[in-house]
Amino acid sequence: MIFKVFDKKELKKLFDVLSSDNSIVGPVEIGADRNDQPIYAFSLVSDFNNIKLNYSTTKLPAKKFFLPFKEDLATFTIKEHGWQKNVDYNIDRPYIFFGLHACDINALNKLDKVLMGSTYPMPYYAAKRKNMFIVGIDCAPQPYCFCRSMGSDTVLHGFDMFLTDIGEEYFAEILSDTAYNFLKKINTRDPVEADHFLYMKSVSEKNKKFTAHVDTTDLTKILDMEFQSEVWKHWGQQCLACGTCSNVCPTCYCYGVEETVDINLKSARKTKSLYSCNLIDFAEVAGGHNFRPEQHIRLKYRYYHKHRGFVEAYEESLCVGCGRCGESCLAGIRVPEVIASVRRQED
Amino acid sequence: MAGDKAAKTYLGVPLFRPKVAFFELSSCEGCQLQIVNNEATLIDFFSLVEVVNFREAMTERSDNYDIAFVEGSITRSDERERLKKIRANAKILVALGSCACFGGVNQLKNRFDQAWVKNEVYGNFPVETEAARPLEDVVKVDLNIFGCPVKKEEVEKIVINLALGKAIVHPKYPVCMECKANENICLFDLGEPCLGPVTRGGCDSWCPNSKFGCWGCRGPAEDANIEQMKFIMKEYGFSEEVMLDRLECFGGFKTYAEEFRKSLPTVVTPSRKLFGTPPLKIRGGRGSYDSGEKDK
Ligand code: SF4
Ligand code: SF4
Ligand code: SF4
Ligand code: SF4
Ligand code: SF4
Numbered sequence: 001m002i003f004k005v006f007d008k009k010e011l012k013k014l015f016d017v018l019s020s021d022n023s024i025v026g027p028v029e030i031g032a033d034r035n036d037q038p039i040y041a042f043s044l045v046s047d048f049n050n051i052k053l054n055y056s057t058t059k060l061p062a063k064k065f066f067l068p069f070k071e072d073l074a075t076f077t078i079k080e081h082g083w084q085k086n087v088d089y090n091i092d093r094p095y096i097f098f099g100l101h102a103c104d105i106n107a108l109n110k111l112d113k114v115l116m117g118s119t120y121p122m123p124y125y126a127a128k129r130k131n132m133f134i135v136g137i138d139c140a141p142q143p144y145c146f147c148r149s150m151g152s153d154t155v156l157h158g159f160d161m162f163l164t165d166i167g168e169e170y171f172a173e174i175l176s177d178t179a180y181n182f183l184k185k186i187n188t189r190d191p192v193e194a195d196h197f198l199y200m201k202s203v204s205e206k207n208k209k210f211t212a213h214v215d216t217t218d219l220t221k222i223l224d225m226e227f228q229s230e231v232w233k234h235w236g237q238q239c240l241a242c243g244t245c246s247n248v249c250p251t252c253y254c255y256g257v258e259e260t261v262d263i264n265l266k267s268a269r270k271t272k273s274l275y276s277c278n279l280i281d282f283a284e285v286a287g288g289h290n291f292r293p294e295q296h297i298r299l300k301y302r303y304y305h306k307h308r309g310f311v312e313a314y315e316e317s318l319c320v321g322c323g324r325c326g327e328s329c330l331a332g333i334r335v336p337e338v339i340a341s342v343r344r345q346e347d
Numbered sequence: 348m349a350g351d352k353a354a355k356t357y358l359g360v361p362l363f364r365p366k367v368a369f370f371e372l373s374s375c376e377g378c379q380l381q382i383v384n385n386e387a388t389l390i391d392f393f394s395l396v397e398v399v400n401f402r403e404a405m406t407e408r409s410d411n412y413d414i415a416f417v418e419g420s421i422t423r424s425d426e427r428e429r430l431k432k433i434r435a436n437a438k439i440l441v442a443l444g445s446c447a448c449f450g451g452v453n454q455l456k457n458r459f460d461q462a463w464v465k466n467e468v469y470g471n472f473p474v475e476t477e478a479a480r481p482l483e484d485v486v487k488v489d490l491n492i493f494g495c496p497v498k499k500e501e502v503e504k505i506v507i508n509l510a511l512g513k514a515i516v517h518p519k520y521p522v523c524m525e526c527k528a529n530e531n532i533c534l535f536d537l538g539e540p541c542l543g544p545v546t547r548g549g550c551d552s553w554c555p556n557s558k559f560g561c562w563g564c565r566g567p568a569e570d571a572n573i574e575q576m577k578f579i580m581k582e583y584g585f586s587e588e589v590m591l592d593r594l595e596c597f598g599g600f601k602t603y604a605e606e607f608r609k610s611l612p613t614v615v616t617p618s619r620k621l622f623g624t625p626p627l628k629i630r631g632g633r634g635s636y637d638s639g640e641k642d643k
Contacts, residue, residue: 034536242544
């Protein structure tokens with residue numbers, strides 16, 4: 001890995017260099033909530049001043065840029081006695097992601113394993129993922145962040161450049177040639193020992209700020225043991241089966257596919273929509289049988305996929321601890337509390 | 348349209364081109380208006396079906412039809428008789444919109460003393476009117492199309508599927524699912540109440556897209572968690588009346604609403620609130636709510 005250091009004032013220059021030929025996605029403020037706290041979202045930005053690099057967490061992840069909520073997998077042109085299938089991976093240009101936190105980059109790395117690492121990679125995802133340039137940025141832990149428990153508070157790959165605030169300057173980690181070449185266009189210098197200390201100080205200060213935790217020790221085994229636990233009923237009773245948790249989750253990738261014919265009967269489409277295992281008909285099969293008719297069972301399986309099944313398959317959890325699901329859940333169902341209750345940890 | 352005799356084919360297979368008729372009972376005709384208001388697809392829509400009766404769009408009439416789309420609720424005895432005749436003629440009877448499915452806004456009057464309602468609306472003018480009821484109280488309904496008004500795109504999709512012989516399925520999940528996909532800021536975050544978490548989706552979160560909380564016009568989502576919804580409303584500082592108002596508004600949540608009202612002996616009959624006097628202001632802890640005509 002190559003490291004560089006540059007003055008904070010150079011960041012705008014970097015943004016301008018990047019944005020001159022590319023579309024940039026970054027965190028922006030889209031409003032304020034009822035407590036006057038800013039609400040952030042990832043959006044296309046052309047002006048550096050609109051980007052909010054000190055953002056807390058966006059309500060929705062950047063998922064829509066690589067796993068859209070709705071996407072046509074194919075369209076069909078219908079002729080008298082046949083049809084023509086048209087496939088488009090729905091990516092018209094590369095995107096630069098400017099200011100992703102470690103959790104969200106880790107989420108992409110997890111999605112890569114499922115959607116690109118299997119025997120049948122998903123081209124719709126791969127086409128978008130391969131056309132990304134990511135500038136990561138460090139963050140301040142929020143009360144709901146438990147990424148450190150999930151090993152997602154730092155990120156080692158899956159980005160082009162990662163910036164850490166070390167006071168007057170940014171400490172840059174460089175992972176790609178492209179990033180290296182872009183950085184040549186602004187004023188940077190090689191780090192000296194003092195910069196290493198500043199970096200380490202910044203990291204250890206961040207670590208002290210975490211307040212939410214999940215104990216993952218032996219979690220797969222404990223989940224196996226507690227499959228019949230009463231706590232699932234407790235949480236299931238509160239769950240609205242609304243799917244919000246999956247929609248705001250940076251790593252949820254489940255979807256449904258629907259084929260529809262357009263009203264002129266001259267074209268048709270196969271559309272993929274993201275779905276959630278918490279929705280009532282997630283496990284409903286042809287003929288109408290529902291394998292998971294009860295809410296507490298569906299909720300339980302969401303946790304089992306994240307914290308047990310995925311761990312068994314990939315030796316890591318499918319949760320990066322971003323806390324979005326808990327923050328958006330109107331029923332107040334939060335991962336740290338759910339896991340603690342399964343482990344019978346009181347607080 | 349009725350003259351268009353060329354049989355449509357799809358992939359070489361001739362299509363069933365159903366004869367359809369539209370009728371309205373007590374309603375605002377807003378649902379029928381939805382169907383004719385998208386000019387871009389209107390011609391295609393009318394070439395999929397043979398419309399034999401549609402007062403909103405044509406003058407000819409016929410009693411020979413396969414599918415009857417009936418809008419509105421039943422509020423008079425002659426409407427009951429009319430509906431029975433429609434039922435006898437139609438192979439498929441579709442309840443079009445929330446009035447037909449649940450009684451709709453009309454059923455709000457059922458909560459009051461009927462003599463009082465009549466007097467309040469018509470004065471001494473002699474009219475025959477009875478409690479507003481959904482179609483299924485009188486006849487067998489084959490298909491419900493929810494919404495106040497119905498969503499044009501959804502009706503089109505249903506008609507395409509009828510013509511192609513495909514199954515018709517309604518979303519079972521609540522409005523939140525579509526609301527999140529539309530990237531809306533949750534209204535609860537903005538201090539506004541919303542019935543989206545318990546209301547059937549399919550409207551593409553029509554109201555939250557314009558920052559209006561859902562009033563539940565499509566009725567309950569499958570297995571809706573009303574108890575939790577009550578708890579959430581309370582937690583966000585909205586009174587039980589705010590919740591009840593929404594549950595009662597379109598009739599889809601009738602059973603829950605009736606039970607809820609019974610459990611709240613202190614809730615006043617909302618007579619003064621709905622008629623005559625200015626809307627009641629209800630202020631709650633974490634949010635404020637104006638019971639005026641803001642949402643719908
Ligand atoms: S856990 Fe929360 S967000 Fe997820 S489906 Fe249940 S109520 Fe909705
Ligand atoms: S499960 Fe929740 S905390 Fe974990 S990654 Fe998904 S949204 Fe974030
Ligand atoms: S099974 Fe559930 S938790 Fe797992 S990815 Fe799918 S929606 Fe998310
Ligand atoms: S605004 Fe309403 S429909 Fe949208 S997420 Fe919030 S509660 Fe659900
Ligand atoms: S958001 Fe609610 S009230 Fe509005 S159209 Fe949809 S279901 Fe009806």
